Amino acid sequence: MENNIAIKARNISKTFKISEDSHNTVKHRLFNLFNPPRTKYVPAVKSMTLEIMKGECIGLLGRNGCGKSTLVKLLAGVYPTDSGYININGSTMLMNLGVGMSHELTARENIYVSGSVLGLKIKEIDAIFDEIVAFAELEGFIDTKIKFYSSGMVARLGFSIAVNAGADIMFLDEIFAVGDAKFQEKAVKVFESSWIKGKTVILVSHSLEVIRQYCNRAAFLKNGELKYIGDTEEAIALYLKDNEIIVKSESAEPVVAEEALTAAALSA
Amino acid sequence: MIVKVLNNWYSGSNKLERLWLLAKIEFKLRYYENKLGVFWALLKPIMDIGIYYIVFQVIMKQDVPAFASYLFIGLIIFNFFIESTSGTIQILNTKKYLYEYSNMNKLEIYMSTLLSNVIGFSFNILMFLLYYNFIEPQSLGSNVESLWMFPIFINVFILSLGVSLILSNIFVIAKDINQIWQVFATCLFFLSPVFYKLSSFKEALPNFDYANPIAGIIINARRVMMQGIQPDFELMFFDFGYALSFLFIGLILLNKLGSKAAEKL
Structure with missing residues (x-):
């Protein structure tokens, strides 16, 4: 049973310290020893406990600034947690519009580096190399540094690497917005046919259709707290209800302004 | 802790392959991007040696036997150390793309960058061996004791890795470690017996070869090589x-x- 758990998180929390005047040089620090910068604490994730099984597809729902992206980064092992512990079984890959690629390297090098970071052997990458290039529709630009690519080309390459190489645990943060309609259709098709099987997927999306269609469980987050995890429909209902309240309270200015502020601070 | 890290290291089957891949790309980025290419990697030590030779042997008449070789071995060791430390202070910034989107072990990033420096160092040591054995007029020739160079090199490697880790992690919280280290590195360079006659160095700074970690390494490298x-x-x-x-x-x-x-x- 233990072996079926992909990620086990217990009481994890994360608070961001945002200093108004950042003293990030030694000189500044020395001159301001007795005059510490004003700091603001933003609790992005407050004591969450969750378990994600292998092969599961979990949806994350919540309004902007509720801590989705922070939670994803914690679970992927990119950020350290302030409290609690996380046990990650396998390689992780975080995907949003930009995937871990160096703009100084060519597409070919990026494919090899990313593939290798994701745990593939060189021979395995050789085998799927053409597939990756073809899927990204980048034939003819393989040996160009990706800093000369358009943002769409970079995003397609990232998506293609993720689709074809893929880590054990994939975190997908709003990824179905990449490429033109044809590319999206292709992406969804691959997603359905191969990804859902075998891979553990954590899907962040504001598209309820996507969540409803693919996820066997969903989590609803609000203000950095895990309000609900379980049945997808239930989570979607909670999310819709949350959105409704906010729409209604738009006349009550202070609430909205404060929420917007937290959201801005979190995304910064 | 070290044992745990090493265990993690070998458990994955593609780790060594990945290190080598990253090192090769790093090496290529450093040299192939420029017009002079790898040629520069060979040219730089020769030019450095030329400068110090003129200053210390021709002008100041230090009278060290086989001074060009003496400089050569000292410089390539010191340059390896500097490239692996000064050159990696911002490594967590420049290599962010590797760890920002996955749970890759950061130590691998350091190992691969240092490995690419090892490629350059190997070229240099090969050049040294050729020069010392075939060109240097006052050469005594290499012998079996030269094999001691391997443990000595491992020593420089560990030292560089350690200092690199310290500096680049301090960089995360204090950016100006960069400038501070530059001054410190210059200081270290002039307090190492790279171009001084060893006897005058020891006389002026007694026991300092024990206090300066890189000095001892250079002294030992000259003894064996x-x-x-x-x-x-x-x-x-x-x-x-x-x-x-x-x-x-x-x-x-x-x-x-x-x-x-x-x-x-």
């Missing part, structure tokens, strides 16, 4: 001590500060 005698084991013991303690501090800092690199940089 040029004089064909065994290294000074006491000195070697000290230098391994330094290297391992720096590595230990570096690994602690990597755990404490480096883990926050994704959010701070």
